[in-house]
Amino acid sequence: MKRLLHVTPSGWTGFAFAAFCILILPEISGRYWLSVFTSAGCFALAIAGVAFMYARLGMVSLTQVGLMGVGGWVALRLNYAFGWPFEVNMVLAALATMVCGWVLALPALRMRGLYLALVTLMAAGGLEIIFATFQFPNGGTGFWGVKTGSADPFLRPWIATSPEAYLRYVIICAVLGFVFIELHRRLQPGRAWALIRRSEAAAMAAGVNVTLYKTWAFGIAGLLGGAAGALLAGSLGLLDDGTFRASESVMIFALAVVGGARYWQGAVVAAVLYKVLPALLNIWGVDADLAFVIFGVGLLHAVITAPDGIAGQLIDAVRGLTAKRRKEASDA
Amino acid sequence: MLEIRNITVRFGGVVALNDVSASFAQPVSGIIGPNGAGKTTLMNVLSGFVTSTGGSVTRDGQELLKLAPHRRAHWGLRRSFQKEEIADDLTVFENVLVQIDHGRSPASQKTDEVSRMLALVGMADRADKPGARLNSFERRLTDVAKCLVGQPRVVMFDEPAGGLSIDETRQLGALIRQIHAETGAQVLVIDHDVDLIREVCAETLVLDFGKRIAFGPTDAVLNDASVKAAYLGTEEV
Ligand SMILES: Nc1ncnc2c1ncn2[C@@H]1O[C@H](COP(=O)(O)OP(=O)(O)OP(=O)(O)O)[C@@H](O)[C@H]1O
Ligand SMILES: [Mg+2]
Numbered sequence: 001m002k003r004l005l006h007v008t009p010s011g012w013t014g015f016a017f018a019a020f021c022i023l024i025l026p027e028i029s030g031r032y033w034l035s036v037f038t039s040a041g042c043f044a045l046a047i048a049g050v051a052f053m054y055a056r057l058g059m060v061s062l063t064q065v066g067l068m069g070v071g072g073w074v075a076l077r078l079n080y081a082f083g084w085p086f087e088v089n090m091v092l093a094a095l096a097t098m099v100c101g102w103v104l105a106l107p108a109l110r111m112r113g114l115y116l117a118l119v120t121l122m123a124a125g126g127l128e129i130i131f132a133t134f135q136f137p138n139g140g141t142g143f144w145g146v147k148t149g150s151a152d153p154f155l156r157p158w159i160a161t162s163p164e165a166y167l168r169y170v171i172i173c174a175v176l177g178f179v180f181i182e183l184h185r186r187l188q189p190g191r192a193w194a195l196i197r198r199s200e201a202a203a204m205a206a207g208v209n210v211t212l213y214k215t216w217a218f219g220i221a222g223l224l225g226g227a228a229g230a231l232l233a234g235s236l237g238l239l240d241d242g243t244f245r246a247s248e249s250v251m252i253f254a255l256a257v258v259g260g261a262r263y264w265q266g267a268v269v270a271a272v273l274y275k276v277l278p279a280l281l282n283i284w285g286v287d288a289d290l291a292f293v294i295f296g297v298g299l300l301h302a303v304i305t306a307p308d309g310i311a312g313q314l315i316d317a318v319r320g321l322t323a324k325r326r327k328e329a330s331d332a
Numbered sequence: 333m334l335e336i337r338n339i340t341v342r343f344g345g346v347v348a349l350n351d352v353s354a355s356f357a358q359p360v361s362g363i364i365g366p367n368g369a370g371k372t373t374l375m376n377v378l379s380g381f382v383t384s385t386g387g388s389v390t391r392d393g394q395e396l397l398k399l400a401p402h403r404r405a406h407w408g409l410r411r412s413f414q415k416e417e418i419a420d421d422l423t424v425f426e427n428v429l430v431q432i433d434h435g436r437s438p439a440s441q442k443t444d445e446v447s448r449m450l451a452l453v454g455m456a457d458r459a460d461k462p463g464a465r466l467n468s469f470e471r472r473l474t475d476v477a478k479c480l481v482g483q484p485r486v487v488m489f490d491e492p493a494g495g496l497s498i499d500e501t502r503q504l505g506a507l508i509r510q511i512h513a514e515t516g517a518q519v520l521v522i523d524h525d526v527d528l529i530r531e532v533c534a535e536t537l538v539l540d541f542g543k544r545i546a547f548g549p550t551d552a553v554l555n556d557a558s559v560k561a562a563y564l565g566t567e568e569v
Contacts, residue, residue, distance in 0.1 A: 188433045191419075191422060191426050191429060191430045191433060192430065192433065194419040194420075194421050194422045194426075194430075195417075195419050195422075195427075195430055197419070198417055198418070198419045198420070199413075199417050201379075201381055201413070201417075202413060202417030203402075204379070204380070204381070204401035204402050204405070205379055205401065205405055205409075205410070205411050205413075205417075206405060206430045206431045206478065207402050207405030207406050207430075207431060207432075207433070207434050207482075208402055208430065208433075208434075209402045209434075210402070
């Protein structure tokens with residue numbers, strides 16, 4: 001139990017960073033940046049889902065943004081149909097997306113590496129077509145709930161109706177998501193995943209039900225992606241199919257690797273690159289496509305020199321510095 | 333008694349196992365044979381990674397071939413691999429704990445058992461060391477501890493002495509001989525090191541090109557003319 005709840009230095013840094021995002025960031029941000037940071041928070045949560053699958057099981061999932069779309073769709077649909085509180089819609093959206101994750105796991109369980117990536121990419125492509133065809137509910141009638149003209153209001157959580165409060169709300173949800181993954185890593189599923197990544201045969205010989213734990217991982221990625229989609233719907237009040245293209249899923253996965261899939265910092269770096277950097281370029285009046293060039297450079301950098309991503313490099317640098325300082329202190 | 337009957341495995345044109353039968357009755361039994369003889373394949377059949385066309389494997393009245401691989405582990409089958417499989421990002425302790433994670437016994441009982449087996453193999457002082465930082469002997473010992481937890485019934489080692497020094501091999505041999513007394517499990521050992529086999533195995537099965545060419549008390553088997561012929565040019569006996 002002590003081991004389970006032990007907070008590592010990296011964990012404390014994470015909580016400190018979250019405290020900064022909750023207490024200070026909303027105070028110093030204008031409307032534009034509030035919206036940018038809120039989106040970044042939603043995507044950080046979704047990225048945590050793919051990053052964990054890659055870091056813990058070595059599985060490449062290229063459907064995450066599509067799953068976000070599923071979560072967003074369900075949340076919008078429930079909102080307009082029943083007018084339930086936001087939390088209820090979000091939880092149901094996350095659970096529905098988890099089930100989608102399981103369905104996705106069915107074909108994926110027999111495949112590995114490139115083939116698995118291709119299957120998930122095809123799923124993302126399928127979702128892209130569905131979203132483009134049927135659009136997202138905006139208060140219209142019928143099952144698909146789409147009407148022309150302006151959208152009906154989307155109910156935000158009653159404790160977080162202002163943009164500042166909503167940013168805090170999203171950050172707290174993201175932190176819960178990260179803690180959820182970390183707890184899994186420290187418990188039975190984490191051990192099973194570590195062994196599966198090492199070798200499926202070894203995992204089976206150790207009594208690990210490989211099918212169950214792989215499905216479980218897909219479910220968690222779906223759960224987090226679905227919650228992130230619902231949160232994004234709450235942030236924007238409406239969703240656009242352009243947000244959930246298959247190419248975005250590929251981008252998010254690449255950025256998760258660039259950021260460093262093994263660390264929470266990696267998901268934050270990825271979300272910042274994905275959402276904050278283009279917003280910055282936009283303000284500077286630079287073509288937003290420059291962001292893609294920067295992503296490409298980052299990916300090359302990660303592939304060539306930084307297998308643990310930018311987060312891994314930062315952590316190594318900090319460790320190196322403290323070790324050096326300690327050495328200087330002991331020398332003096 | 334571990335009863336193996338009529339196991340046949342084909343990989344395309346290669347007959348990896350050709351109607352192999354053997355009843356292992358001793359606490360520790362050996363399986364030897366030249367490279368490619370089918371030893372690992374036989375172990376894979378027992379583990380459930382490879383399917384035999386027909387045949388059966390029974391122990392304590394349980395037909396093993398009917399169970400899914402992870403269910404065989406729950407039943408009490410343990411194995412180590414030719415290349416040890418220790419997860420780098422788990423500690424020694426966690427690597428062993430995985431093996432009994434599925435069980436319903438309380439957590440404290442599981443941790444006690446893991447600690448006891450780590451002490452038995454001599455890894456208790458390194459229980460918190462991450463897998464990535466272990467040397468090859470420490471990895472092998474962790475592997476052995478993994479095979480001992482959770483009331484094993486059958487433990488199989490695939491070339492456990494591969495890559496170990498003479499001293500380490502001797503230590504490992506002593507450990508393997510303790511297993512039956514400590515846990516009651518029946519042990520199967522594959523190895524090319526004939527000295528190790530002679531020292532720890534009371535009976536031995538010899539395979540060559542997927543066929544059983546000898547089976548019986550180790551000394552008698554090692555002096556068998558056909559066994560010597562099979563090894564001629566590949567290994568000295
Ligand atoms: N998965 C597989 N697919 C195809 N052929 C295989 C497979 N596994 C084993 N074989 C073949 O089956 C035969 C027996 O292999 P096996 O690994 O059982 O030998 P072994 O006795 O363990 O040898 P070694 O001492 O080298 O470990 C070999 O000819 C091998 O090439
Ligand atoms: Mg072999």
